[in-house]
Amino acid sequence: MEAPAEYRAVRVLYGSYDVVVNTPVSIDEPRHSDGKSFGPRVTTCGDRSAKNLLADLIVKNPAQADDLLAVAEQVGWRIPGHRRRRIFVAGTSTVNHEQRAALAWDALVAQARTGRATTYGALAPKIGVHHRALRYPLGLIQDYCLEARLPPLTSIVVYAQTGTPGEGFTAWDVDDLPSGERAVYAMDWQRLQNPFSYAESGQTSARLADTLFDDPGSAASVYQLVKSRGSAQVIFRMALLRVYQWACAFCGFTYEEALDGAHIHPWSKCAVEHRMDVRNGLLLCSNHHRMFDAGWLTVTPDYRIEYGDTALAEGPYSDIDKLVGPDLHGTRLRLPGRRELWPNPDLLRTRIPDE
Template sequence: MVNQAQRAFHAWNVLIECAMARRSITYGALAIAIGIHHRPIRYVLGLIQEHCLTEKLLPLTILVTDRKGQIGSGFSAYDLNRLEEGLEAVYGFAWQAIENPFAFAADGSVYGGLINELATNPSSSGDVMRLVKSRGMAQVMFRDALLRCYDYRCAFTETSFVEGLEACHIVPWSICAPEHRLDVRNGILLNSLHHSLFDKDWITIDLEHRIWFADPEMTEEPYSAFDKMISVDLHLKKMRLPSKLALAPGAEFIEKNHADRGWCF
């Protein structure tokens, strides 16, 4: 399997050198620098941009352009009307003080292999987390592992628009033990709307993996037909589980979610 994380490790170093030298680099030149064809460079830049967005770092990928000096709209993560401002910010940032977030892959560890490990052997999540270290990269890996577990479909609605699917932690990242941050049993693959409702305590699941909505009687606010369809109509329905039941949401995480959030059944 192609090791995009290892490629991202090398590309990160090249981009840091560019930033320190106050210069941009073309997609083709970056591809040559890390020893690949220019076409798959977008996958590498996608990992780097995802890390920068997650960690709220400046958009390092803004330094990469086509042969005409144009930045690809998918890899700017910045208002292109303020391009010069963005470039100056990236040039002036202390990138050398930040550890390469893809260092875990520098020795050849295969990204796809790690995803497969998370999606087949969740008890290894602590070992993978210690290897990855970077929260941004870990979040990306957690989502990719859940996509694999749930066959690329939302657990509540079965929607398969991958771009709209997110990794929802049952016990939030900020309070769960490090070894549970990448444990797929502490996650659910949800569309972005239901992820937000879950995080804001409008919706949860019980130990039988049924969906519970906080206001099934619709007493707290006016509901449109669409509101009702995505909330009340899901109440007590069973969520879609991974094909391997051992990867389904774990009782310990569900119970902690209920205790911390005040859910009573």
């Protein structure tokens, strides 16, 4: 039974922001054969292209986070192109979880130096939240530790009743949690930059990625604000997702989870001002990222893809091998819509042998 569109409060985790907007949604109530309702359900188009269109709508309004129009298919629909962005039928206030993660990081580093665990109840007041809301900043910290291959800092936050960490916040072998805790206590956390320090003033990774997209010349100033390499890489990728419209620049692959932010001139070799410059980056699927880094694939200054074994001497090649490698030779790179975001030809030359 289809009901007319109506306005409903929808909570959107937009980057690190909880945003509540009133959005028109279509509600239907599927029913049993006897006419009894299963209950209301939010419905929209469910295919991937529709989700990508929704993501595009959101990123075109980065400065209007509180006014973003979001359409929910059902509880838990993840919007492509936005890390940790889920839509929930709910209501809440706007919160910067990255800012809370910055506070929680410092509190956990100080706690780790004591060699003892803390509780959710003890940690929450230090960052000004109810203990139930800790899952958001702790989730960001855990993700960072996993990506940076650091000991599981969040594992030293435990329930007072059981002395064990919450499910999902161990980031370690569940059969050997004590070794994870020992690794946390042994780590010299003081030598590391707080990866969320950029958020202390209220900034967010989503806004910084928007800045890189809107003004690629701002890369040096954004990098100076972020400081942490791990966070810089995350924000760089977020910006490239938007620059390349969530599609591999080589093959058009669009599964976000398998899309990487690849540097043209490597991070370790490039100038500081190029480390977060989207013109020194390509959005590539995982396979093509590795082939690009290994030199199998390069891009010419006029944006043609070249494959390193055009004679197929390194074969035999399967049909799939040819599809992802030799068949791309001579094809044009999938370029961003705005010319000022196109890859820097001088940086592309650094990837070409003998250039």
